[in-house]
Amino acid sequence: MRITGGAARGRSLRAPRGSKVRPTADKVRGAIFNILANRVDIAGSRWLDLFAGTGALGLDALSRGAIHVTFIDDSRESCRFVRDNLERSGFADRAEVRKLSLPVGLFRLDPGNERFSGAFVDPPYRCGLSQRTLEALGEGGLLSPGAWVVVEHGADEQLAERYGTLRLESSRRYGSTGVSLYAMEEK
Numbered sequence: 001m002r003i004t005g006g007a008a009r010g011r012s013l014r015a016p017r018g019s020k021v022r023p024t025a026d027k028v029r030g031a032i033f034n035i036l037a038n039r040v041d042i043a044g045s046r047w048l049d050l051f052a053g054t055g056a057l058g059l060d061a062l063s064r065g066a067i068h069v070t071f072i073d074d075s076r077e078s079c080r081f082v083r084d085n086l087e088r089s090g091f092a093d094r095a096e097v098r099k100l101s102l103p104v105g106l107f108r109l110d111p112g113n114e115r116f117s118g119a120f121v122d123p124p125y126r127c128g129l130s131q132r133t134l135e136a137l138g139e140g141g142l143l144s145p146g147a148w149v150v151v152e153h154g155a156d157e158q159l160a161e162r163y164g165t166l167r168l169e170s171s172r173r174y175g176s177t178g179v180s181l182y183a184m185e186e187k
Contacts, residue, residue, distance in 0.1 A: 001056060004030040006063030008089045015054045016077055024056050024122060024152060028174050032150055033060060035170070035181060036118075040148050042066055045117035048142070050102055050133060055082035057120040057150075062091040069094070070109070070116075074101045103133040106140060115144035125154035131163075134182065138164025147184040152177060 003011045004026050024032075036042065043065030049058030050072050058069035069091075071082045079099050086092040100108060102123070119137060123129035130153045137149055149166055153159065155178040161168045166182040173179075 001054065002026060003056075003060055003063045003089065005033055005060060006065065008059070008063040008091070011063075011089050013054055013056055013059065013085045014081055014088070016081060024053075025174075025177070028152070028177055028179065029056060029060055031172070031174060032057070032120075032152075032179060033064065035172070035179070036148065036150070039169075039181075039183075040118065046070075046114060048072065048116050048119040050106075050119055050121045051123040051129070052082050052097075053078050053122065055085050055097075057122065058082075058095070059085055059089055059091065061120075062094055063089070066117075067094060068096075071095060071097045072100050072102060072105060072109075073097075074099060074105075103129065103136040106133070106136045106142060109142060111142050116142055116147060117144060118148040118150070119143065120150050120152075122152040126157060130157065130159060134159070134163035134166060138162075138166040138184075143184045145184060145186040149182040149184070151180045151182065153180065154178060 001013045046068045047061050052071040052073040155173045165185045169181045169183045171180040
């Protein structure tokens with residue numbers, strides 16, 4: 001597993017052994033950033049990486065110029081791997097790692113004066129966590145108007161067209177993985 005683009009392209013990332021963590025495949029991560037490239041300027045943006053696992057999605061955003069990523073996972077081991085990958089890639093000074101249970105932990109976050117430009121959501125498949133997390137993001141004050149939310153989910157999972165102020169823009173399939181892109185309505 002490697003960073004797929006930007007300043008740290010090709011840098012190896014560490015992941016725990018076993019099936020507890022399911023890192024986003026390099027091919028899917030590359031596709032996600034190709035989709036985003038036509039919609040948002042990653043450079044200078046702030047992102048959430050929810051259900052971070054190894055932190056691969058957020059690390060790719062940092063490599064492509066994001067100024068800050070907040071990584072959140074409920075596993076101590078995953079948080080440890082994210083911190084290690086941040087150190088190994090040289091991005092530790094532009095990130096925060098928090099151990100919080102999701103989606104409930106979103107209500108404990110305070111973005112301060114700067115809301116997030118987007119969020120990567122990659123929960124365990126088929127547990128209803130995608131939907132509950134989208135509901136929380138769609139009703140909360142974490143995302144700025146015009147923000148983007150990328151959801152990785154099981155290809156057979158059906159997500160709604162809307163979650164509060166989030167509207168489905170596109171949905172794609174990569175084998176058994178689905179990727180849905182939501183836009184935060186501008187007010």
